[in-house]
Amino acid sequence: MPASPSTARAINDRLALRLLQQEGSLTAGQLKQLTGLSRPTIADLVERLTASGLIAVVGEAGEQRRGPNAKLYGIVADRAHLAALDVRTEGVSVVVSDLLGKALAEASVPIGGDTGTGPAVEQAVALVERTAKEAGADRLHTVGIGAPGLIDPATGELRDSSGLPAWHRRLVAALQERLPEARVIVENETNLAALAEQRDGAARDRETFVLLWLGHGTGAAVVLDGALRRGASGGTGEIGFLPVPGTEGLPSATDCEGGFHSLAGSAAIAGLALEYGVPLAARGPEPMAAGLVRAAVETVQAGPGGARPDRPGAPGDRADRFLDVLADRLAIGAASVVAVLDPGCVVLGGEIGQAGGAVLAGRVGERLRRMSPLVTEVRAGVLGGGAVLRGALLTARDHAQDELFAPPER
Template identity: 55%
Template sequence: MTVSPARPGRGASPRTARAINDRLALRLLQREGPLTAAQLKELTGMSRPSVADLVERLQKSGLIEVVGEAGEARRGPNARLYGIVADRAYVAGLDVRIESIGVEVADLLGRTAARAERPVPVGADLAGLVESGVELLLATAREAGAAALHTVACGAPGQVDPGSGRMRPSGALPAWHGALVDEVRRRLGVPVLLENEVNLAAVAEQRARSLAGAPEDETFVLLWIGGGVGAGVVLDGRLRRGVSGGAGEVGFLPVSATGGVPRADDCDDGYHGMVGSRAVCALGRSHGLAVDPAADAAAAAALVRSALACGADGFLDALAERIALGAAAVCAVLDPGVVVLAGEVGSAGGPELAARTAAAFARISPLRTDFHVSETAAPVLRGAVTVAMDAAQLDVFAPPA
């Protein structure tokens, strides 16, 4: 598909047009991989001299380099393949959970250079957790060969204030999450972006779906079912956070297995209490299944996989009905057309749980909605790296003067 180049018009200088075209070329190289000058000409619709000038500018700026040659028979300048200098800068993603801290360091193309995870000890003090998290980040960066990090993005459960970029206080979530982000900002002195962890999973899913051929302006809801319960809302290709950063806090939906209603500081009597890990484990026990007493996300995921293996239809159908109830509430308002199941339980259920959920959904909702399962590995980390990478590229790929 040809993308029209910038044309200097009224109020637009040639320098502005060059800057826009440089960004266009860098975006194409990011999405398509290495390209020849002829391929850049075809994709942008620019003239041959304009492409030659563009390539020279970007090479001099250290943004692109020759990475090979196209074809076996041709040699010379026309066969040169140009690619982004991906190790010009490194970014990092942090996945801060109640029970663990995960880190991924990647280059400017999002290629993983190093990844690590560390459990959070029960009863650990705040200062020790914060120091442990910073040390893990720095050690992973060293392992990746990153002398310095350009941008860090962090995902954590809870609401992030859109204005301040900080965690909103919550009695149900640990205080050290926000303290860790503050300490990373202080120690590294680089941009540190904070986002709700399910929102980051939705970002990763959107990028993966786009690369697989889905339109960039696709609408879908990622429904996270695991230790926590939440939703990432992507409408017309844009992640929606809401006025207070609380869009997708479906754990507080007033649907309950107990007949109660959630409180502002406790969602156990809301949708979370129906499909969170403890509820899933309790449901399994009520169907006579063996359940790990930990009743955490890992236990719930293991229970679902075991139920699938032994054909525990009663449990699986009951779980699907619970998931469908919350999905129906979300879809009645947003009508996204696509719901992606994710999280420890959603992923463990695979296509079979998605199909059972779709069948249960069809019985209670007239809306045409497809149910899929996320296949993105480590989606929160991937989303964090994607957000950090996009932010870094805006700075590093700033066109030369």
């Protein structure tokens, strides 16, 4: 059955807007060429989108050209403002952007473990309001939040989860109350990191992959055939609870100690580095575990100052053995995921995955080749901890554009 005129207009409008988003400003002639639509259809489309305030003339294609085809059209970036939050156990980071995702203002605030729930929520909400004001945003259209823990697939809400501060769950409701006109969306941090690495990072050429999150805690995000898989209860990828050898016990339903988290969480990595005498090379606000991994990689890469078989106590040798043992640990978790899903690609994400770079990824990949018959490429994430904030912003932008780019019913 052929599409109705209103449906056809909606499809054409959305196609043109997506092209303007991807390609930047275009002339009517370029839109015609890229869409394959007729000249009259393009003219109507441009007039309709201009009248709706979604696009505007932003320049001309050439000084010598005249007429409608010479005008360059672009999306009106300040048609809507968006906010993205990365909610961590120890604080919150915020970025406010325009409709195209250009960052206009950024800020963060630490929130100590002894801060009460009410004050913690107020600090986080006030940070969002201040950042929006700094960005010149009178109102926020959509707010994307990345948080650790389980997201209920039925309600989209952050579920009560062991170890999470109470203010995490209160924050979503508080933001919705203080920003009643905004749409507030919450998603698991690892899922958002995978989205960011797929759009802008290490997995841009992959439709199927697993992101192994290595930050304060551990987690995994599963992308199959281009779609993020969340599972029946929203818990796909809770790899921190995976029972593994090498721990002193088993995890429980309320505590991941004894699971993969006990081998690969930041505290476990810091303890392993201490055992092997890896020195910390501080670099700004970098988390300690990531700094230790980076220091070990830099020591091994230092050439003559690296591993010395004739001097097993040398710093390079200790760093080399530390990275080997860490790779052994990471390969245990990665091999379990590979055996079940056969993703073909594992991305080591988070601050620790980025700090380990190709050196750590190569060692994990080497172990996977010995442990599994399934061919699996291991890559280092390139966005690090910033992937969560980037993924939250991409999610907010997608939701806002889906709403704004949908023409009203006629």
